[in-house]
Amino acid sequence: MQLFLEQVLNGLQFGVTLLLMASGLTLVFGIMNLINLAHGSLFMVGAYVGATAVAHSGSFVLGLLCGMAAAAIAGMLMEVAIMRRLYQRDHLDQVLATFGLILFFNELARMVWGRQPIGMSTPSWLSGSVEVIPGIPYPEFRLAIILVGLLVIGLLYVLIMRTRLGMWIRAGASDRETIGALGVNIRLLYTLVFGLGACLAGLAGVMAAPFLSVESGMGENILILTFVVIVIGGIGSIKGAIAGALLIGVADTLGRVYLPTVAGLWLDPSAASNLGAALASMLIYLLMAAVLAVRPQGLFGRNHG
């Protein structure tokens, strides 16, 4: 039982990472109607820059800031140079251009940081553990990630729904021409929104770095999972992104822990761990297929064409 609750919390932690990714991706898709495969590359940029900054300075907070800033800058450069030419284009064109960007970023990472994965240590001042529920100690660092993630999502909600900037963003999503005619600099606004999404991806990257191997191509694994989250939750729905991210985070984590054990009931240990690991990798895709078979528009999505 203790292990189970601990794994649920680990699942939540992974879910928060996915949620940060998904909210950036949905934000950009919902407002600019752009599908950005290179969102995973921004995650990778955050992780690499964050890990390097931590290695040099020893300060996790500084690593966090550097990772977020690097991802945001990379994102805004990307938007100004390429993305803004793609808003009016077909989704296929967007997929291909951002596919090209992935190749670029992955190779760049290999050139700068080499082919070997690099690691990142957790900060010493968060290395203890606390009892979340009496009797169940949980690492402070992981708990901090969950809290920071939820806090950031909360702030994002306030920003979009309760501020003037958020109002412009929402207005820009529904009618680009009118808001432009009202004197809002829509080009700058889009660049900022893109940078905001990139910043969230960078944050997710730094916070996930201690648990992943930071290596070229790491962004795509998380990107594809983020797609699954968005598809399950329903595109453009924040509620859906939250539900999808937590569902996938918990299901994936629990699957990885328990499916090998379950498979071990029938098979010998090595075959069981093999099959269990495979089933765990496939679990979330099967989950997605099941959700879609019942609700093609996702859990919280509206009907679409």
Next chain:
Amino acid sequence: MANLRRSTLAAGALLIVLALIPPIAVLFDNPFLITMVNRALIFALAAVALDFIMGYGRMVSFGHAAFFGLGAYTVGILSTHAAQDLPLLFGWAGTNEALLSWLLAMLVSGLYALIVGVISLRTSGVYFIMITLAFAQLVFFGFISLSQYGGQDGLALWGRNTLGGFALDDQVGFYYLCFGLLLAALYLLYRIVNSRFGRVIQGSRQNELRMRALGFDPFRYRLIAFVISGALTGLAGALLANNNEFVDPSLVSWMQSGNFLVIVLLGGISSLVGPIYGALALLLMEEVLISITEHWQIILGPLLVLVVLFFQGGIYGALRGRPS
């Protein structure tokens, strides 16, 4: 009309050059040329199948590598069992006969396309892109877990298939077989696109509501087209398994699916013949860039971005003389 003639002439010239590749390679004593173009032909077959649904039905599949890999693995598994005389199903020990093995490869890929299609074709646009990608990942992780067939490391074949008892080891013979199958697929898809069936598909792309009002059910037509495309991509996978005498999960990676999209767009979407240009161009670009630097992808990536931004219509469009 003049424009149309230009693209037809170019396509004719392309096919003649492709037919002449083996003698040219012999003349210049460069057998590597045959191997390289052969690879391009196989990728072209998969990309032509993808263009059929993407260019004419606006079904942007980001998961065609799944069908490619399923076809390749079907051939690989069947021939491994045949070589070792190991029972596979109901005591049947697989086969090394191409006629049976490739047909089964198409059947397996087609069946998976049916399953994927039934679920994903209820959606469209970005959903469709993401869902097809996710279904390909499912297959990818499935193959990684097949430890009895090499898992992550892949599976080396014991040799190429035999066709009607004849070995396919001769590279020139195999080249013409692949070329012939590509031409056959091209002809088949050309006929389908210009048939009543094809017009329903294209009509649904332009105005689904109108097709419904006319009494057609676009879903069924799209599903059939998707299955045809999946089965042909499976055939391409079967050919690649023979070409490489090796299969591994990277055939199903999302990068592979992306490559197919690149080939279609680079060559020219909605043209069927375009992807052949695209496959040749991409392979040529890779060869040239690899010879320049080991970090060739840092050049290829931005090059793709430029193609998307400034080279709409692809090579086919350029040959045709005006952007399509």
